[in-house]
Amino acid sequence: MREVYIVGIGITSFGRLEYPLVEIASYPSVVALQDAGLDTVDHLFVANMGGGRINHQTALSSAVLDHLSLWPAGSETIENGPASGSSAVKLGFQAIASGMCETVLVAGAERMSEVNQLDATDFVATLTHPMAEQIYGITLPALAGMFTRLYMEKYGVTRRHLAMVAVKNHGNAMDNFFAHVHTRVTLEGILDDRDAETNNPVIADPLHFFDMCPVSDGGAAVVLASKEVAKKLGKPMIRIAGVGQATDTHAVHERPDPTELTAVRLAAKRAFEMAKIEPKDVNVAELHDAFTILEIAESEEVGFFKKGEGHLALERGETQLTGKIPINPSGGLKAKGHPVGATGVAQVHEIVLQLRGQAEKRQVKDPKIGFTCNFGGFGNNVVCTVIKKEE
Amino acid sequence: MSVDLEKLLRPVDTPLPPYPPKVITLADGSKMVVRQIGRDDIPDLLPHVEALIHHERDYYDIVSVRVYAELLAYYRYRVVDEYVLIGQINGELSAIVNGRIYSPEIGMSYHTLGLKRGLRIGAHCFAAKMEYHIDVLKQEEVLIVAESPIGFRRWMIEYNLEKKFEIPHELGGSPSYSLTREIFNRARGSLIVGSRPVPQDLLDEAMEKILPPSDPPKAPPDFLAATRAKYDSTGTSIIADPKRKKVSHA
Numbered sequence: 001m002r003e004v005y006i007v008g009i010g011i012t013s014f015g016r017l018e019y020p021l022v023e024i025a026s027y028p029s030v031v032a033l034q035d036a037g038l039d040t041v042d043h044l045f046v047a048n049m050g051g052g053r054i055n056h057q058t059a060l061s062s063a064v065l066d067h068l069s070l071w072p073a074g075s076e077t078i079e080n081g082p083a084s085g086s087s088a089v090k091l092g093f094q095a096i097a098s099g100m101c102e103t104v105l106v107a108g109a110e111r112m113s114e115v116n117q118l119d120a121t122d123f124v125a126t127l128t129h130p131m132a133e134q135i136y137g138i139t140l141p142a143l144a145g146m147f148t149r150l151y152m153e154k155y156g157v158t159r160r161h162l163a164m165v166a167v168k169n170h171g172n173a174m175d176n177f178f179a180h181v182h183t184r185v186t187l188e189g190i191l192d193d194r195d196a197e198t199n200n201p202v203i204a205d206p207l208h209f210f211d212m213c214p215v216s217d218g219g220a221a222v223v224l225a226s227k228e229v230a231k232k233l234g235k236p237m238i239r240i241a242g243v244g245q246a247t248d249t250h251a252v253h254e255r256p257d258p259t260e261l262t263a264v265r266l267a268a269k270r271a272f273e274m275a276k277i278e279p280k281d282v283n284v285a286e287l288h289d290a291f292t293i294l295e296i297a298e299s300e301e302v303g304f305f306k307k308g309e310g311h312l313a314l315e316r317g318e319t320q321l322t323g324k325i326p327i328n329p330s331g332g333l334k335a336k337g338h339p340v341g342a343t344g345v346a347q348v349h350e351i352v353l354q355l356r357g358q359a360e361k362r363q364v365k366d367p368k369i370g371f372t373c374n375f376g377g378f379g380n381n382v383v384c385t386v387i388k389k390e391e
Numbered sequence: 392m393s394v395d396l397e398k399l400l401r402p403v404d405t406p407l408p409p410y411p412p413k414v415i416t417l418a419d420g421s422k423m424v425v426r427q428i429g430r431d432d433i434p435d436l437l438p439h440v441e442a443l444i445h446h447e448r449d450y451y452d453i454v455s456v457r458v459y460a461e462l463l464a465y466y467r468y469r470v471v472d473e474y475v476l477i478g479q480i481n482g483e484l485s486a487i488v489n490g491r492i493y494s495p496e497i498g499m500s501y502h503t504l505g506l507k508r509g510l511r512i513g514a515h516c517f518a519a520k521m522e523y524h525i526d527v528l529k530q531e532e533v534l535i536v537a538e539s540p541i542g543f544r545r546w547m548i549e550y551n552l553e554k555k556f557e558i559p560h561e562l563g564g565s566p567s568y569s570l571t572r573e574i575f576n577r578a579r580g581s582l583i584v585g586s587r588p589v590p591q592d593l594l595d596e597a598m599e600k601i602l603p604p605s606d607p608p609k610a611p612p613d614f615l616a617a618t619r620a621k622y623d624s625t626g627t628s629i630i631a632d633p634k635r636k637k638v639s640h641a
Contacts, residue, residue: 116540183509186420193416195584199511200418210418 001097005230006238006387008036008223009349014180014337016113017217021048021055024339025109026067028221032105033068036223037233042101044068044075047088047108048341050123051077054114064107081127082290083376084108085220085344086383090243092224102226108346109219110339120215124340127377132251141212143252143378144291145204150259151293152206155308159206163191164314165292166210166334172321173331175361180216180337211292216337220346236356241277241369242386244270250380261301263382264373268302271371275386279303282325282386283367284354286347288375289332295319298373299327302384321364329354329362344374348385355389402471405492410476410523413585414593417510423478423485424589424597425519433466435601436477439484439506443608450539451504451608457538457562458502461489473501476523478516480507482602486516490524490533498524498533499561500570503542506604514545518583525575534567536560549582550574 010031017024025046033039046061057063061075080087085108092104112120121139128134128143151157166185173179190200190210200208230237246266252258272278279302287302289295296310304325305313313319319327330336330350333343351370353359370387412426428436440462443455465473470491478486485507493499500520505513524533535552537543546552547568556566575583589597 181509183419185418189416189418189420193420194586195416196418198515198582198584199416201581 002099003227004093004096004240005225005227006222006240006348006352007225007230007233007235008032008034008038009221009352010035011178011220011346011349012218013178014216014218014339014346017111019111021051021057021060021109021111022063022067024111024217024219025060025064025107025221028109028219029064029068029105029107032107032221032223036225036235038103038223040070041073041103041105041223043073043092043095043104044070045078045088045091045104045106046075047078047080047084047106047345048110049079049081049084050110050112050340053126054119054123055111060109070105079341080381080383081376082124082288082338082340083344083374083381083383084341085346086348086372086374086385087245087344087376089222089224089240089344089348089385090245090383092222093240093243096224096226102229104224105221106224106345107219107221108339108342108344110341111217112215112339113217117215129251132253139204140290140378141204141207144293145207147252147258147297147378148206148211148291148293151297154259155311157293157296157311159208160187160191161296161311161314162207162211162292163187165289165295166190168314168320169289169295169328169332169334170210172329172362173335176331176336179331179335180214180218181331181335185210207291207293213290213333213338216339218337218339218342218346220342220349222345222348222352237390238352238355239388239390240385241388242271242273242275243383244268244272244274245381245383246270247382248380250377252378259297261297261379261382263379264298264301264375264384265303267382267384268371268373271384271386272303275388277369277386282369282371284329284351284364285325285327285371285373286330286350287327287332287373288343288347289328289334290338290375292334294375295327295332295334298375299325302371302373321362326364329359329364344372344383347372347374348387351387355387401468405472407472407474407492408527410474410519410527411587412589412594412597413519413587414589415515415585417480417512417515419510421480422593423480423512423515424593425476425478425516425585426594426597427474427476427523428601430466432601433462433475436462436475436484436487439603439607440487440504443504446608446610448608448610449541454502454504454538458487458489458504461501462487465489474523476516476519477601478512479597479601482596482600483507484601484604486512488516488520490520492528492530493534493561496531498528498530500524500533500535501562502538506607508608513541514549514582515584517545518578519585521570521575522583525570525572531572533570534558534560535570536562536565536567538562546570550578
């Protein structure tokens with residue numbers, strides 16, 4: 001298998017973008033191509049979840065490719081729920097590793113503000129099991145609420161721990177120009193004060209407003225290249241050292257223990273094995289915190305902390321920017337935003353920024369190895385990557 | 392003669408009891424003082440409202456232009472029984488809410504304008520406005536309309552307001568919704584929050600001067616402008632930039 005490098009990155013502001021979906025995918029692509037110093041690529045993958053349903057745009061990759069005048073490169077649109085972005089990165093990796101392509105552009109984009117927030121929640125809920133979950137009106141916040149309740153009872157996680165994740169990630173997003181939410185929150189304001197219950201109302205008990213990611217528009221892109229091309233381009237040598245994917249039962253209640261995120265554990269394990277490293281070697285991570293509980297649970301499943309101890313590490317400040325393993329320096333999905341199809345690509349974008357030392361005020365000190373976990377469905381299809389800076 | 396004519400143009404206000412100031416803790420931990428202001432303070436507000444009149448996002452344009460007119464009308468004595476409450480954080484103007492007394496039993500809510508976003512500032516100040524009508528003025532209901540989807544979510548949905556569609560609202564004749572005393576009582580402690588008395592240092596800071604908002608709503612940067620360059624609907628001019636380093640991998 002050939003080695004694969006990330007030679008260009010681009011991103012849009014996350015939030016509400018008043019542009020067509022095609023442009024939201026194209027703009028970061030242009031930036032990434034510029035960053036790489038390339039005019040064209042052999043192949044384009046565009047990650048997107050809702051184009052056909054909410055934007056009346058199918059065959060998105062063909063539209064983006066044409067918009068960028070990248071003919072006659074090949075192209076595909078990749079849909080794997082909220083893990084679409086990392087799936088597209090994985091396919092780009094495979095295309096180069098196999099020797100089929102020399103360069104691949106991977107873009108991810110979503111324009112969720114096309115519909116109101118109720119419809120957006122309904123759209124995301126279409127990823128659930130059609131006969132066992134969806135027909136009963138399940139939503140992702142509802143699943144996350146039940147998961148959180150179980151987690152609290154089993155491991156002693158409290159609302160304070162969840163709020164601590166929100167405070168940390170909102171704080172990180174303050175230093176991310178492209179983040180959706182630029183609002184600092186405090187434990188006093190969302191948990192302790194007598195007015196906090198109004199500032200931070202219950203959404204899906206025990207999850208509150210500030211435990212949820214926002215509904216975002218946004219796009220991100222990375223350019224992947226073979227070692228030969230990467231050397232010619234003269235960019236920092238940032239290599240995708242490992243990719244792992246794993247799946248679990250579609251319906252959450254069919255899992256022997258719903259608090260176990262087996263697909264996260266296996267996807268991370270496979271990525272680490274491919275990269276020939278261990279979780280303790282990771283210097284910075286972007287985890288899929290669509291809900292605050294997920295950052296805690298994933299930090300355990302990927303192996304950063306023992307099962308049931310992620311919240312204790314959070315208490316010790318180990319996941320802060322200056323901690324032992326900084327998690328979500330970008331602000332995470334929680335505050336940077338979650339344009340579902342773009343999220344996995346944006347996670348990789350952030351790790352590359354960190355490894356290049358270009359993350360400015362949110363820069364983690366001298367990281368060599370980064371990690372991403374992109375959580376599809378409610379943990380039923382997960383993609384993890386290990387990204388390494390080579391000297 | 393001109394003085395006499397002014398007397399005819401100027402309606403006579405009913406003396407209204409003052410709104411007792413309160414302080415609300417926001418999600419970021421900051422303290423917002425909500426207090427009533429008088430006519431003399433209006434010139435301090437107008438420039439900050441005027442700045443938003445052309446802000447075509449989230450209905451700030453229509454709400455700002457109407458608030459501007461209502462404040463000016465209050466200042467120039469052209470509306471009867473109007474009142475204005477403001478929110479201030481560290482002395483900075485963060486919200487303006489206003490309304491008027493339609494009859495002894497019925498209040499007419501006008502507008503809610505948040506000048507800082509993302510912390511329920513508008514919602515908190517709207518709640519204070521309802522508190523003024525129900526608790527201070529002892530009215531039985533307040534007639535309300537929303538001019539933005541955000542307003543509709545915050546008022547009609549969160550409070551579950553009663554439909555009073557047979558009553559045209561003063562703001563353009565739209566069908567009214569009503570916040571009754573019963574609805575208000577249900578919202579106490581959940582949507583209606585804040586505490587009194589306001590600590591003296593916070594109140595002094597707020598009273599000393601209405602400072603301009605440091606982070607007012609603004610248009611988002613046009614990140615995609617480059618791909619929408621004139622004569623270049625596909626955005627390829629960036630790719631074709633001759634100054635850019637080109638590397639062929641073929």
